[in-house]
Amino acid sequence: MLILLLVWVGRSWSLDLRISLFQEQLVDAMLFTSVDGDYSVETNRGPLGICPEGDSWYVVLRKDSLLIRDHAGAWHHGDELRFSAADEYGVFRLKPVLPLLASREYLSDLQVEISMNSLLMLNEIDMEKYIMGVSETEAGSKCELEYYKVQSILCRTFALKNFNRHEAEGFNLCDGVHCQAYKGRNIWNEDVEIGTEVTDGLVLVDEDSLLLNAAFHSNSGGETRGAEEVWLNGKNYLLPVLDPFSLNQPSARWRKSIPVNDWISYLQTKGIFLGDLQDTSLLEMHVKHRENYYRVALDSLLFLVIRDDLELRSDFFGISLQGDQVVLEGRGYGHGVGLSQEGAMEMARRSYHYTAILNYYYHQIQIIQYMFLEETGKLQIDMNNLP
Template sequence: MAGLKGLIKKMLILTVAVFMVLVSNIPALAEIPEKVRVGIITSNTGSSYLNAASVTFSVKGNYQIIDLAAIPGDEVIAIPAEGEQWKVFYLPGGVQVYQNENIQKITTGYVMVQEVNHSSENRVCLVGYANHEGQSVNIGKWYRGNMEFRNSGAALTVINDLSMDEYLYGVVPREMSDGWPLEALKAQAIAARTYTVANYNKRIVEGFNVLDTKYDQAYGGFNSEGDNAARAVNETTGKIIVYAQKPISAVYHSTSGGHTEDNENVWGTTPVPYLRGKPDPCSTNHGFADWTYTVSLDDVRNRVIQTGNQIGPINSFTLEKLPSGRVKSVIINDINGNTITMTGTGFGQMFNPGFYTYLSSDNFMSRLFDIKTDQVMNPSYYVINSLGQNAPVEGTNLYAATDEGTAVVLNETSAEFYIASANGISVCSKSPAGMVVFEGHGWGHGVGMSQWGAYEMAKQGKNYLDILSFYYTGVQITSDYNS
């Protein structure tokens, strides 16, 4: 009997051990963080507001200003009244807090404008700031939650600390219009929440989780909020997108122009199974689904030269394309047989830096484009023939006859012809006299969800599940990650 009990005991121990091994191999379920820390004024070049030496703020609602470095615990510096303007100054070894030009506190630690009790009526206004050169920058934006001021080594970093959904209230209507269909806004809310979870530690060494700009997600604080966007956030609270039980990096863009893109073709990273390019017919009617950019060949050549490449008068273009139609490489040939190769992105951004400097349908907006080659005309010149008539000569070289009766090329490698007339010598470019037209589609990197595509799908009666499962291959939308 004792032997049987011992055997049973051993079997139970073995079963528990096997179970523990199996459990240990199950991917850990991530939790949706309760709070998000957003970098508003930073030293990161991706910020809209950079390198503050002093920051002015005010509050609405129930707040206290605390010194997070105080020992033994957080020390209340002051209880700010509504309408009062306060300032935080950078010091080489910390920060100092002013009110009405009077020093309230000098500390080596962080200072936080903290809600005494959380309320949807509480706000902190970042009035503006001055940099180390004394230049003033107006902000004038209100933010929910808390606001932290810290010394980042050379300037102040200002961080908005607030709940996940309150953060999304200020993201969704910046990334989409508050007037868009609710199902599209819901898809955006879930994508933005998922992106935040998946990239939560992306900027942790800087003291915050995400920037408030396009380098993470556009966030405008309370000023940007809208009723429809807030409803979309509230009705999807806790929902994120997962693949293989892990939150995905839910990247998105304005419009694919008709075909989304594989992630590796944009960022050179390992292929991600849920970020696969596919035909996207719902992204062909809105936004910058179509754009046209017209420019002279001389202008193209000059811009190429400004990038450090040497090229003569341009003779032709060749486009190497990805399966999506996006241009991988542009091969430029000049009249002398020289060739240079540029990436499609590098070529397009010569005319519109970042594809973001100029925002209109008559600018170069993406690397999904074709060249309207019938606009690239052969150069044509006129010479006087033996009958005294003007005769057209096409091509890039002019020839002359020598005394021996042989033909020689005039100005073979030069970019111009020199022509003598009764009025003196004039210069004529060898470049084709016409314009080149780039006809393109879409705006943005093209990976993941097309926002205008989501708009069109919602207009057609699709719900947020339809939208997200179309743009992110093989994913699930779940609420099982609630903390």
């Protein structure tokens, strides 16, 4: 925990978030374990006591209230339950029991409420500590420090831009891919922490100083694409770039074989009339660069639609015939807009600075410091504090 100590001393401002945990599951029972430091426990009816380091409390939903068993075996009731860390370095483990899921570790506090007949488990946590968890979840443990800086800035920009996405439900962001994946802290890689710390408060804004929609994906396949080709709204900062850094990376290529007759049947379900197709080579389409449409016979079909229908890794692929199979030769992984994670990781390995990596994938951006004014509750951008 020494690194955390170094990281968190001397912060001049903070912003607390409420993150819904295990959002994609309906959890009816859970086990709370205090991993680092004691936790004080209280319900809306009053304090229940202390959960000492290493001990566990069990919480189960019974009708309309929470049934709580403490570490000594005594039972309690409540509608809301709160586990508060004794200090800012507190770590707890959360294990869903109904259904049984793998446990995860988190920093800071846990609030448990009832919502839609299941447990609503909220991690109340400082923004920068949350960013460490998202960065670890997104990037894993094997990246260069420079890449963790990039990932932290992307995740922080997203978190601020979508700060009140779940306001109606009583929290800020969820931990699923609907917002950004957050599985807490389970690897404890020091570079994740340093990457967040040295970019403390830095976010991306466009020419008008508006927070970016900082889209990213796993691998561009060698070229990224403009936002307007995937979503309705184009952005000046989300333009296509040639991306040699993504080539020869783990997700650069994929391949899928489909029997010719199945392929023809699929095209017919999309309203494409092939008539009496004598020459099946007409099904082929070789692509050098990204294209929007698969042109077949006198008709066409969006690559995006094929990707969705067949759950392909990307919509960047060519189509060739091999015997009685149609072979999709694919490139990249993901929607292809904005930053390619594997490309950026390769740039970091080649010693590019994090600002150079961000400026490579996003156009006309500024990397600036945000500040949170507690008096007004508003976010403010400090233009004098550029990296």
